[in-house]
Amino acid sequence: MLRISRLTDYGTLVLAHLPAREAELMSAAEVAAATGINLPTVSKLLKSLTKAKLVASGRGAQGGYRLARDAARISAAEIIDALEGPVSITECSATDSHCDLESVCSVGNAWQRINVAIRRALQEINLTELQRARAPVPRFELAGTPIHVERKG
Amino acid sequence: MLRISRLTDYGTLVLAHLPAREAELMSAAEVAAATGINLPTVSKLLKSLTKAKLVASGRGAQGGYRLARDAARISAAEIIDALEGPVSITECSATDSHCDLESVCSVGNAWQRINVAIRRALQEINLTELQRARAPVPRFELAGTPIHVERKG
DNA sequence: ATAAAAGAGGACTATTTTAGTCCTATTTGA
DNA sequence: TCAAATAGGACTAAAATAGTCCTCTTTTAT
Numbered sequence: 248m249l250r251i252s253r254l255t256d257y258g259t260l261v262l263a264h265l266p267a268r269e270a271e272l273m274s275a276a277e278v279a280a281a282t283g284i285n286l287p288t289v290s291k292l293l294k295s296l297t298k299a300k301l302v303a304s305g306r307g308a309q310g311g312y313r314l315a316r317d318a319a320r321i322s323a324a325e326i327i328d329a330l331e332g333p334v335s336i337t338e339c340s341a342t343d344s345h346c347d348l349e350s351v352c353s354v355g356n357a358w359q360r361i362n363v364a365i366r367r368a369l370q371e372i373n374l375t376e377l378q379r380a381r382a383p384v385p386r387f388e389l390a391g392t393p394i395h396v397e398r399k400g
Numbered sequence: 401m402l403r404i405s406r407l408t409d410y411g412t413l414v415l416a417h418l419p420a421r422e423a424e425l426m427s428a429a430e431v432a433a434a435t436g437i438n439l440p441t442v443s444k445l446l447k448s449l450t451k452a453k454l455v456a457s458g459r460g461a462q463g464g465y466r467l468a469r470d471a472a473r474i475s476a477a478e479i480i481d482a483l484e485g486p487v488s489i490t491e492c493s494a495t496d497s498h499c500d501l502e503s504v505c506s507v508g509n510a511w512q513r514i515n516v517a518i519r520r521a522l523q524e525i526n527l528t529e530l531q532r533a534r535a536p537v538p539r540f541e542l543a544g545t546p547i548h549v550e551r552k553g
Numbered sequence: 554a555t556a557a558a559a560g561a562g563g564a565c566t567a568t569t570t571t572a573g574t575c576c577t578a579t580t581t582g583a
Numbered sequence: 584t585c586a587a588a589t590a591g592g593a594c595t596a597a598a599a600t601a602g603t604c605c606t607c608t609t610t611t612a613t
Contacts, residue, residue: 250403252571256511274588287574294590307581308587323514358409361476361525365518372514405600427559440603447561460610461558 255330257284258292262326263378265302265314272304272311292330299329314374323377324369408483410437411445415479416531418455418467425457425464445483452482467527476530477522 264281266273275293279286293312296302303315314321417434419426428446432439446465449455456468467474 251511254572259511276588285573288572290589291573297589298591304589305581306579306587306589309582310580310588312589358404358412358530361522365521368518369514377511407601425559429559438602441601443560444602450560451562457560458610459558459560459608462611463559463609465560 251327252331254288254292255327257282257288258296258330259326259374259377260284261289261292262296262301262314262318262321262374265312268303268314268317270313272309272313274311278312296329299325301325301329318374318378321374322370323372323374324366326374327369404480405484407441407445408480410435410441411449411483412479412527412530413437414442414445415449415454415467415471415474415527418465421456421467421470423466425462425466427464431465449482452478454478454482471527471531474527475523476525476527477519479527480522 260282261278261284264273264278273281275290276286278284278293279289282289284292293302293304297304297312300315301321302312304310304312413435414431414437417426417431426434428443429439431437431446432442435442437445446455446457450457450465453468454474455465457463457465
């Protein structure tokens with residue numbers, strides 16, 4: 248449930264290894280070597296991330312990639328959107344369409360609202376935080392009840 | 401993305417239509433009629449929900465289903481777990497295993513921590529709230545920054 | 554007793570998503 | 584002008600999801 252795809256996970260790893268905004272470009276092959284992910288896959292990810300403007304690219308010899316902005320200005324939500332498209336938690340909330348069950352759907356946009364809330368939270372998490380493997384654990388507050396999230400093991 | 405499956409969405413709808421804890425049982429066929437979902441699918445959902453103890457069943461003639469507890473005591477997290485299994489946001493966080501990229505994975509359990517946080521939040525949302533189509537919008541607070549989530553349109 | 558109504562459980566198929574690979578075109582620097 | 588790169592997209596393979604169906608057991612009413 249509530250799963251991001253493996254490619255998005257890899258994509259985050261790729262982003263975490265990329266040179267900073269003003270630094271020298273790094274080729275897809277180098278990124279593949281650094282991350283241990285297959286070159287074709289890295290290449291595909293970098294293309295998507297470039298199209299989404301999270302990554303800047305240079306073509307030709309000595310070409311390559313680097314972050315398009317400071318890591319602190321790249322959010323988890325943007326990474327997900329770039330690699331999976333802006334899909335929502337349920338199908339009918341995704342399309343904002345009228346599904347067959349509409350007339351009977353008392354649940355309606357409950358999941359939708361949850362989805363929005365989660366997405367907002369994800370917008371507050373940036374790549375820098377994703378890079379810090381042991382960063383302080385996030386805290387969510389829902390409907391006034393603060394919830395502290397402990398580390399797993 | 402962060403998507404729940406369509407079956408989970410349907411499952412929530414089914415739950416929302418089920419009689420309360422002490423009420424009379426409702427057959428799968430009746431639930432199917434009430435929700436507009438195919439009988440085989442409703443049946444499958446109800447079996448899963450029963451196995452997960454969210455729903456109580458009676459067999460034989462006059463048999464059927466009803467909620468096993470008050471709607472207020474059934475959380476969104478439980479619904480997801482019942483219908484999709486306790487899968488986590490990323491693969492390696494799901495298995496707690498050692499993936500090939502471990503040595504290089506500076507991202508590590510960042511998504512994992514996010515996942516835990518989201519799950520905790522989901523535990524605070526109950527079926528009653530899911531039933532209220534226009535309930536007050538949830539608020540998340542992440543890492544000290546309160547985020548208010550407006551209604552969509 | 555027995556038949557009918559209902560759920561339990563699981564096997565199976567089809568569909569859809571996701572992942573991964575590869576080919577061709579374009580750009581750039583030496 | 585050649586080689587090193589990215590851009591873009593087509594294609595295949597694998598996996599997850601959805602949906603259907605069959606058989607067995609339980610319960611109630613006749």
